[in-house]
Amino acid sequence: MSAPAPAAAVPHRGMITLSIMLATIMQALDTTIANVALPHMQGSLQASQDQITWVLTSYIVASAIALPLTGWLCTQWGRRKVFLISVIGFTIASALCGLATSLAGIVAARLLQGIFGAALVPLSQAVLLDINPPQKVGQAMAIWGAGIMVGPILGPMLGGWLTENFDWRWVFFINLPVGAFALYGIWRYLPENRPRAAPLDMFGFVALSLGIGLLQMFLDRGELLDWFDSWEIRLEAAGALIAFAFLAVHTWTVQGTSFLDRELLKDRNFITGCVFGFIVGVVLYGTMALLPLFLQGLMQYPVVYTGMITAPRGIGTMIAMIVVGRLVQKVDLRLIMATGFALTAIALWQMTHITLQMDSSLIVTSGFIQGLGIGFTFVPLSAAAFATLAPRLRNEGTPIYSLVRNIGGSVGISVVQALLTRGMAQGHASLATFVAPGNPALADLPAALLPGSPAGMELLNAEVTRQAALLAYVNDFWIMMAVTALAIPLLALMRPPRRQAAQAAGDMPH
Secondary structure (H helix, E strand, O other): OOOOOOHHHOOOHHHHHHHHHHHHHHHHHHOOOOHHHHHHHHHHHOOOHHHHOHHHHHHHHHHHHHHHHHHHHHHHHOHHHHHHHHHHHHHHHHHHHHHOOOHHHHHHHHHHHHHHHOOHHHHHHHHHHHHOOHHHHHHHHHHHHHHHHHHHHHHHHHHHHHHHHOOOOHHHHOHHHHHHHHHHHHHHHOOOOOOOOOOOOHHHHHHHHHHHHHHHHHHHHOOOOOHHHOHHHHHHHHHHHHHHHHHHHHHHHOOOOOOOOHHHHOOHHHHHHHHHHHHHHHHHHHHHHHHHHHHHHHOOOOHHHHHHHHHHHHHHHHHHHHHHHHHOOOOOHHHHHHHHHHHHHHHHHHHOOOOOOOOOHHHHHHHHHHHHHHHHHHHHHHHHHOOOOOHHHHHHHHHHHHHHHHHHHHHHHHHHHHHHHHHHHHHHHHHHOOOOOOOHHHHHOOHHHOOOOHHHHHHHHHHHHHHHHHHHHHHHHHHHHHHHHHHHHHHHHOOOHHHHHHHHHHHOOO
């Protein structure tokens, strides 16, 4: 593909940024906005608990498989055309989701959403990197990061509000006006770059797609099917390992161009950035998966109130991104990221002090601090990952970067949920040993909780279950804190920022 025009010569930079970020926010919201509406969909579509999860799984799997194809499509058709088709397809698929009257209909529409929406996030990042000069890249990545963070932070709150005040179908219909504005802006202002014909490495694409699809199925259905006790999970794990092994051998031995460009794997900053992106995905999405379960399940908070007290996380992220966008060119990127990881670890340490009698202040405070930490990490990480990558590799690099972060999110969600389930079972078994008629401490319990009657045993068992769940949540937060803290020394693998800036400036087209 021909090199993009010099960043300083790009007209309508503001309108291009607004248009592509509308598309990015629309896609980012749909990764989480539907979660809180699932119970309402289940009743409306007459689906079982197992079946309704396919509304989420179909979108995730389709998006993961289609994401790596973005770079090749841009090479064949041009980035502007791929962007326009993606926005049109995603908007139409959103309308079909809202109009669905059966489970099969909404799953099919969600598959289309995932396929068309996969390219929106990496393309927006690639465009912002191309239309901004090196000294503006930090601010551009702050804008892009803010759009990405909207999904996991504001999605559940917006989805809950729309579902409670209107109908679950508006979770999807809200995309229609946003998609229309984004489509007009991209069509009107985004310049085209000249495509060039390039063969598709079909073997590499199939191997990567199979590996990603099977991995996502393994992660999404593992908890439901009790992991390796299920033949389905064993087959999915084995299939994913075999597919990735074939991909690795094929990528390094194929003659000519491979689907996964080998030049990407030679850039240390890009690879290190992908590793940290994976860790950020694990921590961010893992934490966001735990909080709603804790607040709505154990604390019995309504959906809308849960969204309100978790909103300060988004405020912290936005503040941090505004600040970091101005610091990226002046302060060592590794120092900024270390600060972000440290703040995130502090917030997770605060969450290890949760109790069933606390008010919401701990959630608000720790959420705001973690939001600051994510903001201080996300922006410099994106800038550092692409600082030494040649502009011609951006269309291929941005989908891989997004893919790795998304896989990190899936791994984080699956791991914390598995640890939570196991921790609850172990905690219940441990606490139950103290509930015996010979324990003198039971005499201090209210009469209704005494184990002498079936009703008392039932109430006592329910309380033991609640306390066991609390211990499991605390242990999960301890583990997430440890992962975050242990990631900080890995920042030494990043190249010094002066070298990053110099090479970034040298790689920019003139």
